[in-house]
Amino acid sequence: MLYTELFHSLESARWNMASDIPWDQYDASRLSDEQAMTIKMNAITEWAALPATEMFLRDNRDDSDFSAFMSIWFFEEQKHALVLMEYLKRFRPDLLPREEELHAVRFEFDPAPPLETLMLHFCGEIRLTQWYRRAADWHTEPVIRHIYDLLSRDEARHAGAYLKYMKRAIGRFGDNARAAFAKLGVLMAASSRSRKPLHPTNLHVSKEHFPNDTIQSRLPDPGWLERWLDEQIQFNTDCEARVVGGILRNLSNLLEKKLESVADLNRYRKTLPAV
Template identity: 70%
Template sequence: MLYPELFKQLEAVRWNMEKDVPWADFDPSLLTDEQAQTIKMNAITEWAALPATEMFLRDNQDDSDFSAFMSVWFFEEQKHSLVLMEYLRRFRPDLVPTEEELHDIRFEFDPAPALETLMLHFCGEIRLNHWYRRASEWHSEPVIKNIYTKLSQDEARHGGAYLRYMKRAINNVGNEARTAFTKVGVLMASARRTAQALHPTNLHVNESLFPRDTIQSRLPNPEWLEHWLDTQIKFDAVWEGKVVDRILHNLSLLMDRSFKTVQELNRYRKEISKELADSAAATPPTPAAT
């Protein structure tokens, strides 16, 4: 099992919200209304760990190891929401999200292939790590800069934990896992070609609720994310390239093959998909029970 070791590793570096955040360093002159509004939106978005955890537990009922790890991931992700709300409670209480605003992003996600979902969230952690690094640079107020740095480091550690489960999946099911991971990897490394930010909170996950079936669409200001990325923290092509590079680098390690571009990854995806299809075609069908 991976859970016991991951628990110890994450426990050893976990920060304390009261002792490790420099609350006394707050400088009100360095926090604008515009910045405070983005903190509120991120606090609500981080609350989406709740429906995501419910999805993970539902779709991984045959995997107690990974499901147990969700206890750690869920705790730390909900703490992200909580520390942002605590910041607002202390310094901008008028912007603390209401319980109704938080609850509005809790809705059921449609079932999806577990391996693809794992890869999707692995890429999401990489992306959030980079978004929060930029957010820390964009802010001038020292306390929120410190908080966003802590959040970015947590997201990097979560990505590393997901990668461990991805390695286990390849060991267990081989090309089935490689096909799922490369399929989603090609999608998530192609974000610069899309009109929207590719992150789990911005993807459609419940067909019956369309168009309000993304986390972002259910926020008080559904348009905030693109504005935050493009205009405020200026997550430009250089930073997007950093995300793509990390996805390709980790997939290279995972597949034991070098991918310098999305096109190379896509060619490999097609090779593996063909191998998987050929293997399935060569396997005789299981005789029907009499």
């Protein structure tokens, strides 16, 4: 089981909110209202690990190994929400998310093919790793810079964990898994052409709640994500290239195929059976 291995590896890298955050280094003069508001939005977005976990457990009832891993992923993602809220509680309590704002992002996602969902979240973790690195650079207050650096490292480890389950899936399902990963890889790596930052939190997931069926649409400020990326942390084309490069490098190793561009990946996808 991968769960046992991942438990130990992630446990050894886990940070402590009480002892590993330099709370005493907080500098109020270096935190703007604009920056503080983005922390609130990130905290609420991280809370959406709750409905995502419910989705994973529902759609992977036949996979106890992966479902057990969700206990780790869910804990660490909710901890991200918690540390951001603890920061606000200590230093900007006026912006601490209300319970109803957190609960607003909890709704049932439609069932989806597990392999495609796995790939979607793998790509999401790669993207979030880069988003949080930029956030750490953009912020000027030292404590929140440190927090975003920790979150970024966690997301990178989560991507690595998902990748292990993807490798296992290829061993079990062969070309069906390869086709699912290539299909979602083309979608997630082509966001520069769609001019939309594709991530699980801004994709539609429920016909019943459409169009209010993305995590971002349920935030207090639904337009926040695009402003955060374009105007605040300035996630530009070079940053996007790092996301795409990370997806392609990992898929090249996973699929044992040299993939230097989205076009290469799309050509490879067409050689596989449709899923």
